[in-house]
Amino acid sequence: MKFTRTPLVRALMGAACAVAVGSASAAAEEIVIGLDSEATSIDPHFHNLGPNNQLGFMMFDRLANPDERQNFKPGLAVSWKPIDSTTWEFKLREGVKFHDGTDFNADDVICTFERAPNVPNSPAGFGTYTKGKTFVKVDDFTVHVKTDSPYPVMVNDLGNVAIVSNEGGCDGATEDYNSGKAAAGTGPFKFAEYVPGDRIVLEANADYWGDKPIWDKVTLKPIKSGPSRVAALLAGDVDMINGVPTTDIETLKGRDNVVLSQGVSNRVIYLHLDHFRENSPFVKANGGGDIKNPLMDLKVRKALSKAISRELIRDRVMEGLSIPAGQLLPEGFFGVSDKLGPEPYDAEGAKALLAEAGLPDGFELTIHGPNDRYLNDAKIAEAIAQMLTRVGIKTQVETMPRSVYFTRASTGADGLPEFSLILVGWGAGSGEASSPLRALIASYDKDKGMGTANRGRYSNPEVDKLIEAALAEVDDEKRAGLLAEATELAIGELAIIPIHYQVNTWASRKGLKYIPRTDEYTVAYGVVKD
Numbered sequence: 001m002k003f004t005r006t007p008l009v010r011a012l013m014g015a016a017c018a019v020a021v022g023s024a025s026a027a028a029e030e031i032v033i034g035l036d037s038e039a040t041s042i043d044p045h046f047h048n049l050g051p052n053n054q055l056g057f058m059m060f061d062r063l064a065n066p067d068e069r070q071n072f073k074p075g076l077a078v079s080w081k082p083i084d085s086t087t088w089e090f091k092l093r094e095g096v097k098f099h100d101g102t103d104f105n106a107d108d109v110i111c112t113f114e115r116a117p118n119v120p121n122s123p124a125g126f127g128t129y130t131k132g133k134t135f136v137k138v139d140d141f142t143v144h145v146k147t148d149s150p151y152p153v154m155v156n157d158l159g160n161v162a163i164v165s166n167e168g169g170c171d172g173a174t175e176d177y178n179s180g181k182a183a184a185g186t187g188p189f190k191f192a193e194y195v196p197g198d199r200i201v202l203e204a205n206a207d208y209w210g211d212k213p214i215w216d217k218v219t220l221k222p223i224k225s226g227p228s229r230v231a232a233l234l235a236g237d238v239d240m241i242n243g244v245p246t247t248d249i250e251t252l253k254g255r256d257n258v259v260l261s262q263g264v265s266n267r268v269i270y271l272h273l274d275h276f277r278e279n280s281p282f283v284k285a286n287g288g289g290d291i292k293n294p295l296m297d298l299k300v301r302k303a304l305s306k307a308i309s310r311e312l313i314r315d316r317v318m319e320g321l322s323i324p325a326g327q328l329l330p331e332g333f334f335g336v337s338d339k340l341g342p343e344p345y346d347a348e349g350a351k352a353l354l355a356e357a358g359l360p361d362g363f364e365l366t367i368h369g370p371n372d373r374y375l376n377d378a379k380i381a382e383a384i385a386q387m388l389t390r391v392g393i394k395t396q397v398e399t400m401p402r403s404v405y406f407t408r409a410s411t412g413a414d415g416l417p418e419f420s421l422i423l424v425g426w427g428a429g430s431g432e433a434s435s436p437l438r439a440l441i442a443s444y445d446k447d448k449g450m451g452t453a454n455r456g457r458y459s460n461p462e463v464d465k466l467i468e469a470a471l472a473e474v475d476d477e478k479r480a481g482l483l484a485e486a487t488e489l490a491i492g493e494l495a496i497i498p499i500h501y502q503v504n505t506w507a508s509r510k511g512l513k514y515i516p517r518t519d520e521y522t523v524a525y526g527v528v529k530d
Helices: 007-012 050-059 106-118 154-158 174-179 226-235 248-254 297-309 311-316 347-356 379-391 403-412 434-441 461-472 477-491
Strands: 029-035 064-066 070-076 079-083 089-091 134-139 140-147 188-195 199-204 216-221 258-273 320-326 363-370 393-401 419-426 496-509 513-516 527-530
Touching: 007 079, 007 174, 029 070, 029 226, 029 320, 050 188, 050 199, 070 216, 070 347, 079 154, 089 106, 106 134, 106 140, 106 513, 134 248, 134 297, 226 496, 248 496, 258 297, 258 434, 258 513, 297 347, 297 379, 297 393, 297 496, 311 320, 311 496, 363 379, 379 393, 393 403, 419 434, 434 477, 434 513, 477 496, 496 513
Parallel strands: 029 216, 363 393, 363 419
Antiparallel strands: 064 070, 079 089, 089 140, 134 140, 188 199, 199 216, 258 419, 258 496, 320 496, 513 527
């Protein structure tokens, strides 16, 4: 199976578009970055969430560190290989020290993978990457990882888990990380200060084993409002921002003191639907009475998908900077299907399907979403609500800060997902289709680490078997086919409703440029002098 990239994807993957730019608000050794979304914790295992992970990338290494294209390079492991059909061997990097001066060795790896999936009160943890694996210390710098069956994506998995110290980090509570007490990593930057809602300050790790940071000090400033981030950049209060509002891009291109960098990400924005409750809390009959959950009916799910104009959202909400989605990953990534495309807008078809489902007059629904996590997230939810209402599904919108939203969406109703229909996004940490398939589509099974972000509780044993078969298939061509087949079956049943893939824009002052990442992360070592 051959995978190609469209011209748009090729043009945006890692592309930086420079406009004449200028102003120097900070000394060359310091940088202030304005972020659209703040990490919810310094603890790298607390929440598998983009803002948390990008912070973790700066402070903590992984056994394999992903580059800007999500290619995994040697990190705290210098090499790896399968030594039999169910065992991988990782040779660890010698001479590495944690920020607190303690030495890195195999004990840190062993305790890390015990801790990562078991952090108390985690809204969404790292069990997807750790479950089903047994870690064995061979010597101080050799670790074996054993699985019950062949596991070809081992490096992809372990490259998503930050390594913490056996001397304080593994036993540290999330509060100890937030205070800095347990926050010692081996990464290029180390903890200096955390003032929730105001700033996170990092300092260069002068003893870093890899390329030395060019920045002595990094200040990360959460600025939720897009216009406020742009204003802060233009005023010289920050040196760079992420999440440039789509409405400001053309204006910024015309300024001689701003550099723009753009890249397509692997993040899909999608809808998760309640597949498992006959009495779903935010679905009502017309007039507000109870109704058997219509979202469990495939015809109704198809009606929702047909009612949404992804092109209109792209053109009107995203200012042209999104790619309508028909599956879990954009074209060109490993394991995508060449048989799936975006659902065409068809309002009349949606109405007909509702009538076939016995709901000619529709029903009432609330869509929930964050208002500070994804590009134009609240606006997207509002646009979708208007489109659904036009076909007879009277839809209200409730958005909230992501710090509240994700907990409620995951475990807000007695440990179960609280909402009926949610707007959410997923970026494939592994860079291939196995990531969203395992996290979003696989049947929820905490013990297996499957379906960890399956907030709709979709479940299909046939899909599960295909995912499990793909994860055990060592032949890349066959594995890609299995991933594509699982995707086709799940999307055919509308396990989720894909909306679009994000195209991201960073802006910096003159003299700086950001290297775009397909994982969307904003990391200080990606800011280079232009």
